Each structure stands twice: as C-alpha cells, then as structure tokens.
Amino acid sequence: MDTTAFTAVENSLYLTLDGRALDACAPRPVLGDPTASGIVAALGHDPAAGPLVKSQVFDIAVRSRLLDDVVRSFVGRHPDAVVLELGCGLDGRIERVQPPSTVDWYDLDLPAVVSVRERLLPAHPHVHPVAADLTDPAWLERIPAGRPAVAVADGLVAFLPQDAFVALLAGIAGRFPTGEIAFNSYTRFHVWAIKHYRGTGSIAGVVANPGFDDPGDPQRWVPKLVLADEQFASRAPEVALQPLALRWFTRLAARSTAVSRRGTCVLRYRF
Numbered sequence: 379m380d381t382t383a384f385t386a387v388e389n390s391l392y393l394t395l396d397g398r399a400l401d402a403c404a405p406r407p408v409l410g411d412p413t414a415s416g417i418v419a420a421l422g423h424d425p426a427a428g429p430l431v432k433s434q435v436f437d438i439a440v441r442s443r444l445l446d447d448v449v450r451s452f453v454g455r456h457p458d459a460v461v462l463e464l465g466c467g468l469d470g471r472i473e474r475v476q477p478p479s480t481v482d483w484y485d486l487d488l489p490a491v492v493s494v495r496e497r498l499l500p501a502h503p504h505v506h507p508v509a510a511d512l513t514d515p516a517w518l519e520r521i522p523a524g525r526p527a528v529a530v531a532d533g534l535v536a537f538l539p540q541d542a543f544v545a546l547l548a549g550i551a552g553r554f555p556t557g558e559i560a561f562n563s564y565t566r567f568h569v570w571a572i573k574h575y576r577g578t579g580s581i582a583g584v585v586a587n588p589g590f591d592d593p594g595d596p597q598r599w600v601p602k603l604v605l606a607d608e609q610f611a612s613r614a615p616e617v618a619l620q621p622l623a624l625r626w627f628t629r630l631a632a633r634s635t636a637v638s639r640r641g642t643c644v645l646r647y648r649f
C-alpha cells in the first residue's frame with residue numbers, strides 16, 4: 379500500500395499507530411490492540427524503527443484507552459448516538475469500543491488517509507468514512523444532526539490553527555442537540571517540546587496550534603461547552619504496569635497537577 383505521498387501532517391498517524399502497535403507486543407500491554415499490529419504488518423512498516431521511547435508508547439496507549447472509555451460510556455447512555463472520530467488516522471477504535479449496532483460512526487480525516495484506511499480496515503455497516511479537511515466546517519453538513527454526538531480527537535489538535543480549532547469546537551457544539559467532545563490536550567509546553575525534541579522532528583514544522591494551559595479556556599471560547607473532566611496519564615491505574623524506574627518517576631509527577639498537565643492529559647467537555 380503506497381503511503382509515500384503522505385504529507386508530514388498525514389504521516390503523523392504513524393506516531394500513534396506505532397505507539398499502539400508497540401504496546402500490543404509489550405509483555406504487559408496497556409491497550410493490547412491487535413488491530414494496530416495487523417495494520418503495521420499489512421503496511422510492511424516496522425514500528426520499532428520509529429522514534430518512540432517507552433514512556434511515549436505508554437502515553438499513547440493510555441490516552442487511547444481514556445478516549446475509548448469516553449466513547450464507550452457515551453454510547454452506553456445514548457445508543458442512538460453518532461460518534462465522530464476526528465483525525466482518525468489508521469486507528470481502529472471501533473474494534474476496541476464495540477458500540478451497539480444502533481450507533482453510527484463517522485471516521486474523518488484528510489482524503490489521502492481515508493483512502494488508505496478504506497483499503498486497510500475492515501468495512502462495517504455502521505461506519506462512514508468521511509474525507510474532509512477539518513479546518514473547513516463544511517464537513518459538518520455531511521453528518522446527520524438531531525442525534526446525540528460524541529466527538530473524540532486523538533493527536534489532532536496540534537495540527538489545527540487556533541481559529542480552526544475553536545471553529546471546530548463551536549461547529550460540533552452547535553450542530554447536535556447534546557453531546558461530548560474529548561481530546562488529548564497540547565499545552566504551550568507540549569508545543570515547544572514537539573518543536574525541539576528530536577523524536578518528533580518529523581512534525582515540528584507542521585504543528586499549527588499554539589497550545590493552551592488552562593483546561594477552562596475552551597469553555598470561554600465556546601460558551602456551550604462545560605468542562606466535565608481532566609484526566610492525566612500520570613494518574614491512570616496502568617502506571618502499575620510500567621517498569622520500576624518509570625513508575626517511580628510517574629508517581630512522583632502524579633502528585634502535582636501542574637506537572638501532570640505537562641504530560642499526557644485528556645479533556646472532556648459536555649454541551
């Protein structure tokens with residue numbers, strides 16, 4: 379399968395895909411997602427050749443699990459929901475969540491990614507691939523309004539200019555009668571680190587969001603949003619699965635909210 383024409387933004391999907399694939403073959407996996415291993419094998423891609431270190435693999439797996447839980451809980455309460463997987467890359471979240479058949483699931487990403495995705499991931503009667511640039515709000519017209527919606531974005535926000543990010547939040551909160559939006563956040567420190575850390579050099583030039591430090595900001599930008607919770611990877615139960623030194627370091631970080639925010643964090647808003 380040819381992914382050589384992917385842009386740097388599209389190529390970013392390998393970071394998260396690799397993280398889940400490496401987690402799946404770890405002795406004590408956090409997520410244990412066999413779909414990720416299957417996809418890298420089908421692509422002939424070696425995740426171990428990538429830049430990820432153990433702590434990043436852990437973070438990627440934990441944030442996937444946290445976002446899976448958001449979707450699982452929402453569709454459990456709203457079996458008529460629509461799920462919006464924003465910047466889906468080659469993530470097989472639906473296989474992990476296994477929503478009821480009454481749920482409609484929309485996988486959104488740039489056209490080149492959706493085209494590869496359609497060839498790699500199993501078709502599903504309730505999954506709708508949507509090729510769209512999420513900085514253009516026109517995509518929302520293609521999703522049926524009138525049903526509760528849960529939108530999740532894993533690794534997307536860093537690539538959205540601030541005005542497009544706010545417009546995305548406002549567009550979703552304005553289109554559906556009720557719902558939730560959850561994503562891993564990028565603080566200004568994260569954005570700085572992505573631009574300076576050698577391992578994330580491939581995306582340094584295409585990170586477009588400045589990051590934000592206060593999880594209350596999105597509800598100020600979009601008054602329909604209410605912060606429901608902020609979850610830190612440093613405080614996840616899976617920390618117990620980390621090797622001793624990493625576990626010790628993470629537990630120390632977990633004592634401080636300010637320090638934990640510098641690590642992986644999933645924010646959830648209701649509307």
Ligand SMILES: C[S@@+](CC[C@H](N)C(=O)[O-])C[C@H]1O[C@@H](n2cnc3c(N)ncnc32)[C@H](O)[C@@H]1O
Nearest residue numbers: 388390391394465466467487488511512532533
């Ligand atoms: C870091 S990857 C994460 C992919 C996937 N969520 C995962 O966890 O594996 C970011 C994804 O966002 C997509 N993306 C970035 N900017 C986008 C845009 N403006 N519109 C649609 N998708 C976008 C990229 O193509 C890529 O697939």
